[in-house]
Each structure stands twice: as structure tokens, then as C-alpha cells.
Amino acid sequence: MSHSAFRIDPPPSVLQAALEAESDQQPDPFPDPPPYPVSSTLWKNVTSLVPPEHRLSPDQLLERFILHHLRLDGARALRWLMRHPDRPFSAQAIWQALSGFNSDESDPHEQSTLLESSIPLTDSQSLHEVRRELLRLHRHRESVLCLRGDVSALDHEIAALQKYLRDSFYPDGRPRAFNGTEYKASQALSLCLKRFRQRVASLDPQLCRHIESHLVTTPTFIWRS
Numbered sequence: 001m002s003h004s005a006f007r008i009d010p011p012p013s014v015l016q017a018a019l020e021a022e023s024d025q026q027p028d029p030f031p032d033p034p035p036y037p038v039s040s041t042l043w044k045n046v047t048s049l050v051p052p053e054h055r056l057s058p059d060q061l062l063e064r065f066i067l068h069h070l071r072l073d074g075a076r077a078l079r080w081l082m083r084h085p086d087r088p089f090s091a092q093a094i095w096q097a098l099s100g101f102n103s104d105e106s107d108p109h110e111q112s113t114l115l116e117s118s119i120p121l122t123d124s125q126s127l128h129e130v131r132r133e134l135l136r137l138h139r140h141r142e143s144v145l146c147l148r149g150d151v152s153a154l155d156h157e158i159a160a161l162q163k164y165l166r167d168s169f170y171p172d173g174r175p176r177a178f179n180g181t182e183y184k185a186s187q188a189l190s191l192c193l194k195r196f197r198q199r200v201a202s203l204d205p206q207l208c209r210h211i212e213s214h215l216v217t218t219p220t221f222i223w224r225s
Contacts, residue, residue, distance in 0.1 A: 058210040065200065065207065073098070074196030077189060078215070081223035088220035091185035121176045122168045134161050190217050 056064070059082065069075040077094055089097075141154045169175055193215070201208035216222040 058207065061204075061207055062210065065204070069196065069199065072192070072196050072199070073189075074192035074194070077192060077221075078196060078211070078223070081215070081221060085223050085225040088222050090182060090220055091189040092182055094189060094221060095185055122164075127165070127168065130161050130164060134158060134165075137161070189221065193217060 063079070063082070066075045066079045070079075076098055080094060080097055081089070137154055137158050141151050141158070144151050144154065167176065197208055197211055200211060214224050216224060
């Protein structure tokens, strides 16, 4: 029997590997097109084609945006305010709620009793004594001037007392107070909300304008519906 009558076929795995190697050496006649970035203008034009009845409301868009930025304190604080619309909250009350110390059903009026009251820089008795001392120094200064004496020390003392009076009041006449815990909490929360609005403005300026038209940050924090 002749050996030429027999044919030994290679195993399927070997044949498949040979075909893949051959295909890798030849360029693909129909390559995939390179990805092209989608501009914000094109995206707006496409979204504008969505019928109005199927579009999300600004609050729904903001809620979706917040969900993607929950790592930011400003996003979480804004979401909490949106869930309690038209209700004023102090900064401490919001921080406590975000930390889990207050439930969503807590009353803001009850929360305000937990906050420290402001401590004035001075009192009426101290102010009365300072004004009386100023009057005495001015009279003494006039006497020294009549004797052609040196009034530089008196002027320095008078200036110090006048500065104390200026620092004790705001320009509108209200007495100043020490910056307590509530002031620091309010400053921190305002900064967090400002950073979040800047993040929104960089991606969706129209949504940022929606936030600014509803968010109130002074003297208390409110989301107006």
C-alpha cells in the first residue's frame, strides 16, 4: 500500500492559530473609525430635540447632578435643603443633620435652641466707663495745652480708647460679638456650597443659575421652591 494514499490533517487548534497569525500580518481593509469627541454645543443641539414633555425639570437635573458629586459636602448639603424646602436652617443644624445627629423630621426651631448665643465684645458698663475716661482725658489735655505742656502721652491714650469704641460696634451701630461656633459653621458651609456651585457652573451654567435663584445662604440657609 502506498504512503501517498494517506493524508494527515492538522488538529483544528493548530489550524485556527495559523489562520489568526496570517490575519494579524495583513492590514484590516475596514478599520474602525477613530473616536471623535462630542462638543458641548453638539450635545445641547441633540438634547434640544427631546420633546418638552419628556425633558427633566431643573430640580430633577440638579438631583441627578448631585448624585454624581455626593463626595462633596456642598452637594450633600444642597440635597438636604432641597428635601426641606422653604424652611430656614442654621449652619450647625445642617452639619448635624449631615452627620446623622438629627433626623429629617426635626424642627428647625428646636434646633436653634441648641446653638450657642453670640457673646458681645463689651457691655454697657464698660462702655460708660470708657466714655467717662475719654471725657476726663480731653479735659486734662486742654489744661496741659494751656500750660504749653507735652500732650503726646495723652493723645496716645485717647486714641487707644477711641479705637476700643470703634471696634466694639459695627458701622451701623450694632454691638459686635465674638465669632462663635455658629459663625465658623456658617462660614464653612457657605464655602462648601460656593465650591459646589463653581463645579456646576463649569459644566452647566444654566443649572448653576437655577441654584442661585433658589438658594439663600444668609442669615439662614433656605431652598426656596
